[in-house]
Amino acid sequence: MPVSVPALTPLQATLWLTLCGRALDNRLPNPILGDALADEIVRKTDYDYRKLHISPSSAINIAHRARKLDEIAQRFLARHPDAVGLDLGAGLDSRVLRITPPPTADWYDIDFPEVLAARRHLLPKRATPHGIGADLNSPAWLEALPTDRPAVIVADGLIAFFSEEEMISLVNRLIEHFPSGEIAFNGYSKFAIWAQKHAKIAETIRGITKFPGLDDPRDAERWHPKLKLVREILCPREPEVAKFPLGLRLMNRLTAVSASLSRMGNAVFVYRF
Numbered sequence: 001m002p003v004s005v006p007a008l009t010p011l012q013a014t015l016w017l018t019l020c021g022r023a024l025d026n027r028l029p030n031p032i033l034g035d036a037l038a039d040e041i042v043r044k045t046d047y048d049y050r051k052l053h054i055s056p057s058s059a060i061n062i063a064h065r066a067r068k069l070d071e072i073a074q075r076f077l078a079r080h081p082d083a084v085g086l087d088l089g090a091g092l093d094s095r096v097l098r099i100t101p102p103p104t105a106d107w108y109d110i111d112f113p114e115v116l117a118a119r120r121h122l123l124p125k126r127a128t129p130h131g132i133g134a135d136l137n138s139p140a141w142l143e144a145l146p147t148d149r150p151a152v153i154v155a156d157g158l159i160a161f162f163s164e165e166e167m168i169s170l171v172n173r174l175i176e177h178f179p180s181g182e183i184a185f186n187g188y189s190k191f192a193i194w195a196q197k198h199a200k201i202a203e204t205i206r207g208i209t210k211f212p213g214l215d216d217p218r219d220a221e222r223w224h225p226k227l228k229l230v231r232e233i234l235c236p237r238e239p240e241v242a243k244f245p246l247g248l249r250l251m252n253r254l255t256a257v258s259a260s261l262s263r264m265g266n267a268v269f270v271y272r273f
């Protein structure tokens with residue numbers, strides 16, 4: 001019998017889109033991320049991912065950006081083994097198990113309390129070493145985190161659901177809390193936000209996206225004086241594209257010629273503070 005799926009609001013239920021994307025990537029002959037646990041959860045809950053209309057290329061893009069965010073967190077924690085890692089809007093992602101931080105680092109997954117309860121119900125305990133059930137828009141949750149350690153903060157599939165004002169306020173609170181660190185998130189161009197209003201895959205998130213889109217990642221430097229772009233990862237230019245199925249590989253090779261087209265497709269922005 002399938003494991004029961006906890007009731008979630010439409011905003012919280014967006015976690016299925018990314019979880020199922022990673023699960024479908026895992027079922028490909030050459031997975032980009034190979035997230036077997038995501039696949040296991042989708043199978044054991046018998047979640048009907050078909051209703052999400054996730055194309056193979058969307059699944060690969062979701063897996064690819066997760067892999068890039070994993071690499072950023074992993075490299076930061078290797079350089080700063082005393083750091084803390086934060087996954088904002090972690091959903092049912094088990095990033096900490098993919099990146100295996102050094103034992104001296106601490107990893108925090110933050111999402112709404114209902115999602116944290118779902119994590120505890122569906123994921124092994126080790127997937128959430130520190131879980132914080134909170135609305136990221138409320139300032140109180142940060143109080144539980146140390147203030148004297150560097151932080152690597154990742155947000156995968158999150159910022160689309162924040163208005164720019166909410167994003168600025170969140171980034172300011174994070175930067176004021178930690179002495180230094182990196183913040184990385186997958187970007188949404190203005191076109192991507194527009195496309196979400198029309199694409200079939202975005203049916204479940206229609207009406208709940210708030211972000212206006214970011215065409216130039218440097219624009220986010222205005223959010224806080226300490227925030228500096230250190231790297232823009234244009235996924236079509238990354239080496240994993242060589243593993244993509246032929247059609248998608250060719251499309252990515254063409255897209256890679258133009259930075260703005262690549263940014264519209266799949267990009268991860270990395271900032272330091």
Ligand SMILES: C[S@@+](CC[C@H](N)C(=O)[O-])C[C@H]1O[C@@H](n2cnc3c(N)ncnc32)[C@H](O)[C@@H]1O
Nearest residue numbers: 012014015018089090091111112135136156157
């Ligand atoms: C598209 S899902 C991505 C989940 C996860 N990062 C992943 O890659 O599978 C977006 C997640 O952000 C969470 N989220 C959105 N707004 C939030 C907020 N204000 N506070 C806490 N979590 C939020 C949702 O509950 C959901 O789990």
